[in-house]
Amino acid sequence: xxxxxxxxxxxxxxxxxxxxxxxxxxxxxxxxxxxxxxxxxxxxxxxxxxxxxxxxxxxxxxxxxxxxxxxxxxxxxxxxxxxxxxxxxxxxxxxxxxxxxxxxxxxxxxxxxxxxxxxxxxxxxxxxxxxxxxxxxxxxxxxxxxxxxxxxxxxxxxxxxxxxxxxxxxxxxxxxxxxxxxxxxxxxxxxxxxxxxxxxxxxxxxxxxxxxxxxxxxxxxxxxxxxxxxxxxxxxxxxxxxxxxxxxxxxxxxxxxxxxxxxxxxxxxxxxxxxxxxxxxxxxxxxxxxxxxxxxxxxxxxxxxxxx
Ligand code: C5P
Numbered sequence: 001x002x003x004x005x006x007x008x009x010x011x012x013x014x015x016x017x018x019x020x021x022x023x024x025x026x027x028x029x030x031x032x033x034x035x036x037x038x039x040x041x042x043x044x045x046x047x048x049x050x051x052x053x054x055x056x057x058x059x060x061x062x063x064x065x066x067x068x069x070x071x072x073x074x075x076x077x078x079x080x081x082x083x084x085x086x087x088x089x090x091x092x093x094x095x096x097x098x099x100x101x102x103x104x105x106x107x108x109x110x111x112x113x114x115x116x117x118x119x120x121x122x123x124x125x126x127x128x129x130x131x132x133x134x135x136x137x138x139x140x141x142x143x144x145x146x147x148x149x150x151x152x153x154x155x156x157x158x159x160x161x162x163x164x165x166x167x168x169x170x171x172x173x174x175x176x177x178x179x180x181x182x183x184x185x186x187x188x189x190x191x192x193x194x195x196x197x198x199x200x201x202x203x204x205x206x207x208x209x210x211x212x213x214x215x216x217x218x219x220x221x222x223x224x225x226x227x228x229x230x231x232x233x234x235x236x237x238x239x240x241x242x243x244x245x246x247x248x249x250x251x252x253x254x255x256x257x258x259x260x261x262x263x264x265x266x267x268x269x270x271x272x273x274x275x276x277x278x279x280x281x282x283x284x285x286x287x288x289x290x291x292x293x294x295x296x297x298x299x300x301x302x303x304x305x306x307x308x
Contacts, residue, residue, distance in 0.1 A: 003045035004124045008117035008149055008304040009035040010108035010297070012175065012262045012269045014217075014225070017207035018232040021194055022160075026144070030207035031157040032167070033148040036175055036299040040110060041099040041307065042077060042117035044125045048095075056093045057081050063100030068183060069111070076111040076142060077118035083138045084122050084130075092126045105183020107237075107263035109145040116149030116304045124306060136164075152303025154217060156209055171220030172298050173271060174278040176256070178247050178291045180266035184240060189264035192236035226257025226271045237265035243290035244268060254284045272296075 011033045019028035040063075047054065057078050061069045069075065073082075077096050085092045096118060102110030119135045122128075132150065139146035144161040154167045197204055216224035238245050244261060247268045251259040255277070256270035270285070272278035278296040285294045 004121045005043040005307045006117040006121040007307040008113040010038040010102040016231045019207040020204040026160040029161045031161040034154045035152040036297040038297045043097040044094045044121035059096040061098045076115040080115035080118040081122045103179045106267040107265045112145035113149040120304045153300040169217045176270040176281045178268040181292045184265045186264040229258040229260045234261045237261045250288045
């Protein structure tokens with residue numbers, strides 16, 4: 001096969017409980033990930049030119065507002081492909097094309113998704129046949145959210161978010177995502193979370209999974225899920241981007257069952273009652289100040305999957 005395309009979903013965090021800062025610079029988390037139908041596509045192709053002096057791994061990015069995505073060796077998909085080649089113990093070549101629909105630096109793990117997709121695509125392109133357990137290990141070294149992008153559906157992550165256990169869910173949940181102009185840096189939002197806690201003299205709690213959230217997922221109860229959504233990074237994201245408070249308030253006013261900053265933001269996520277309600281809500285949110293665009297999606301959906 002000379003080219004493999006993998007489709008990979010964005011995630012929203014249904015619960016993001018942030019514990020104390022660890023010595024390694026990460027925070028202990030309870031992170032309930034939920035994969036939604038907003039996809040990037042990554043194609044890994046055998047390079048057409050046989051120039052041995054060309055870089056073995058090259059990347060191009062297409063899509064809306066992709067200017068901030070590095071096309072250097074720092075690109076997460078390139079790092080993932082290189083880590084896979086290292087694991088296989090030899091050098092491999094690939095041209096990667098990333099078609100982005102997941103907002104860049106939007107708190108929906110778009111970069112992590114591309115890394116997961118590159119692992120699946122290159123594993124196939126290079127005929128390595130590594131099992132998903134091996135890909136999960138490599139994924140965890142690339143970033144805390146990368147293993148979930150391989151797994152998809154709904155799962156709880158502990159540790160720094162990379163140790164995953166799938167969660168039982170019923171039915172389909174309908175979402176609206178309000179994309180903001182510009183991204184927010186994840187390390188900066190975690191740093192602000194620590195700073196706000198220190199300023200308030202509040203010790204970081206030991207993160208624990210919400211039983212109300214688990215029950216809502218098991219029962220497919222969107223109303224209960226809306227009430228149970230929580231994100232410890234939200235106050236920090238709002239401190240860094242105060243206009244997000246207006247976006248969240250607009251969603252609540254227009255009948256969202258839940259309104260939350262997605263991960264480290266600045267994307268805001270709104271839970272709707274149905275697909276129709278999601279479309280109505282999206283139409284109403286489109287004109288809110290600070291909202292670059294609005295998309296609807298549903299979850300859960302599977303993780304990185306070969307599309308052709
Ligand atoms: O793992 P990843 O590289 O995606 O994390 C990006 C940044 O987010 C880290 O450098 C760290 O600042 C922050 N982070 C954290 N605790 C976690 C996950 C991420 O502080 N559990």
